[in-house]
Amino acid sequence: MKRLIGLFATVISLAFIVVLILRIWNIEILSLQTIFRSSFTLILLGISALLLIIIYGAFFRNSQAGLDEKKGSHAHPKS
Incomplete structure (x- = not known):
């Protein structure tokens, strides 16, 4: 998930930089307002x-589901 978010942030950053470079050369693909x-x-x-x-x-999560703490030190789902 971290890689997906990082990739998405990188693509958006590169697109924004490209638009800024094009604005320097007075090439307008998108307006700044858009x-x-x-x-x-x-x-x-x-x-x-x-x-x-x-x-x-906060409201819809099942608080009864979880781990059974009586079955030892390993994580055991409740039955």
């Missing part, structure tokens, strides 16, 4: 996903 809107949308989606994960963990 980039800001896309970035803001991605940030909101990330915050929403994080919020949904927190809500799921």
Whole structure:
């Protein structure tokens, strides 16, 4: 999962750098306003996903499921 996130961050960074280099040469593929809107949308989606994960963990997670602590020092799922 770390590699996937790292790859995704690298691709986004490279794309942003390429757009900035093209802007230096007055080549406009995307407007700066479009980039800001896309970035803001991605940030909101990330915050929403994080919020949904927190809500799921707090309210919908089965607290009865887990490990049986009476069966010794190894992890044993509850039966």
